[in-house]
Amino acid sequence: MTALLDTHTPVVVLQTHEEKRVLALAEAVARRTQRALWVWSASRGLRALHGVKLRLVDHGADGHPGAGDTKELPAALAAVERLEGPALVLLLDIHPYLNHPVTVRALKDQALKCETGGVQLAFVGHAVTVPDELVPWCSRFDLEPMTPERVRAVLKEEITRQRGRAGQDVAGCQRTLESLQRHLAGLPEAAVRHLARLALGDGQITTADLARVLEAKQAQMGAAELLVFEQNLPDMASVAGMKALKRWLLLRREPFLDPVAAGGLPPPKGMLLLGVQGAGKSLAAKATAAAWQLPLFRMDFGALLDKWQGESERKLREALRMAEAMQPCVLWMDEIEKGLSGGGAGEGDGTGATRRMLGTLLTWMAERRGRVFLVATANDIESLPPELVRKGRFDEIFFVDLPDEATRAELMRIHLGRLKIGFDDTALASLVVASVGFSGAEVEAAAVAARYEAHALAKAADAGLVLAELARTKPLSVTRAEAIDALRAWAADRAVPAG
Ligand SMILES: Nc1ncnc2c1ncn2[C@@H]1O[C@H](COP(=O)(O)OP(=O)(O)O)[C@@H](O)[C@H]1O
Ligand SMILES: [Mg+2]
Numbered sequence: 459m460t461a462l463l464d465t466h467t468p469v470v471v472l473q474t475h476e477e478k479r480v481l482a483l484a485e486a487v488a489r490r491t492q493r494a495l496w497v498w499s500a501s502r503g504l505r506a507l508h509g510v511k512l513r514l515v516d517h518g519a520d521g522h523p524g525a526g527d528t529k530e531l532p533a534a535l536a537a538v539e540r541l542e543g544p545a546l547v548l549l550l551d552i553h554p555y556l557n558h559p560v561t562v563r564a565l566k567d568q569a570l571k572c573e574t575g576g577v578q579l580a581f582v583g584h585a586v587t588v589p590d591e592l593v594p595w596c597s598r599f600d601l602e603p604m605t606p607e608r609v610r611a612v613l614k615e616e617i618t619r620q621r622g623r624a625g626q627d628v629a630g631c632q633r634t635l636e637s638l639q640r641h642l643a644g645l646p647e648a649a650v651r652h653l654a655r656l657a658l659g660d661g662q663i664t665t666a667d668l669a670r671v672l673e674a675k676q677a678q679m680g681a682a683e684l685l686v687f688e689q690n691l692p693d694m695a696s697v698a699g700m701k702a703l704k705r706w707l708l709l710r711r712e713p714f715l716d717p718v719a720a721g722g723l724p725p726p727k728g729m730l731l732l733g734v735q736g737a738g739k740s741l742a743a744k745a746t747a748a749a750w751q752l753p754l755f756r757m758d759f760g761a762l763l764d765k766w767q768g769e770s771e772r773k774l775r776e777a778l779r780m781a782e783a784m785q786p787c788v789l790w791m792d793e794i795e796k797g798l799s800g801g802g803a804g805e806g807d808g809t810g811a812t813r814r815m816l817g818t819l820l821t822w823m824a825e826r827r828g829r830v831f832l833v834a835t836a837n838d839i840e841s842l843p844p845e846l847v848r849k850g851r852f853d854e855i856f857f858v859d860l861p862d863e864a865t866r867a868e869l870m871r872i873h874l875g876r877l878k879i880g881f882d883d884t885a886l887a888s889l890v891v892a893s894v895g896f897s898g899a900e901v902e903a904a905a906v907a908a909r910y911e912a913h914a915l916a917k918a919a920d921a922g923l924v925l926a927e928l929a930r931t932k933p934l935s936v937t938r939a940e941a942i943d944a945l946r947a948w949a950a951d952r953a954v955p956a957g
Pocket of ligand 1: 696734736739740869900902
């Protein structure tokens, strides 16, 4: 805002409920730019602002009328016209007067004179609509982000506008519209209008519009370098197994998205998925956001540690604040142990920076009020800081084990289906038996390898080729049997099975 008041825009529109804050800011700006500061309101007329106190101008002093004579806006504007710049004039709650042609003309005259006269006007109010005649001289500045109620009103207006223009209703499901509404809240009005118009311009509201809104929001916040906005999320149906986890999430969807409708149940705050590599933890994290129709932001620990060496803790705080600004959303910390154990890159020495980061994260987890659902995943308990898994940090800690028989059948259906590899029930039974000890990622890899094999042999891929691939592979459960046993033993009394 200070930048705007500094520039010589003839009229600055400051939309806000916080008049006091505006006065304080304007005062600082006026002092810095060595301008006089005048404030007009209908109740008190035009007064000079000195220090924090408003001083009544003596009647007739400096050739100006007294404050009492300038309660009417035309008289005040006449007085402003006689001001010898440079000055900044705040007009409080001027919006009802902006319907008067004569007033608008007087304001326009003043705006035209700004360059030579050095008098800058600022309209201050909670709902200022600038008349068309003045638009070329105005710059808007919203001090506060829009509330959901105001976003709803703007969207309604824009939808009506679009309907009038196109002569037909805007298409799209109610749910998408609601998500759009949720995510537009928190942005300043100018951005809300711009994005709403972009979204509605083609006559339909789609998920692509949502993605665009989120991108804009993220850019607006300057968060891109810390939080990676993940798109094209897999849906829950593409995750095999994890029945208990899926049910847990299903029960918490409404309390998270709409705590009021859920009878005031406290919204869930987060979960930790712990388990064997390749078991689908990252996949499930992404599918969670898809199932809840929320944006997913991945915390980039690598960048935090490498790119922001020396300031990673501060940057982490910033990233967490950004995530809160994006709420409701899912914040995903993939392989959290790597980001916090300091075994890896940069300054992470396991004592200094990463300890501080862990402290910051734990404090945030304990104190936050916002609706950011944290999903952390971890493969390695050895380097997982014990404080992080203490009771109460996460709503739940899930252990994702290697797939059981039923889950392997599901995996075959999902992946062979996706890769168009045909199979019948008998083949499925053999595949399930042959894949004991294989993770989801390994099953997928075998299916992909079968496709290559088939291509080389110039034949259609079939279950036989997948079986051959499975037979050729030694899964991690064999090569890393001990580590997996240790993981299971650790999880036995600390986590609940995901499936
Ligand atoms: N339970 C599962 N259901 C479906 N696909 C799976 C499953 N587990 C693993 N996969 C496949 O393996 C890939 C890698 O799994 P990933 O989620 O990265 O495992 P993790 O994060 O546990 O190491 C997934 O993208 C998916 O294609
Ligand atoms: Mg992973």
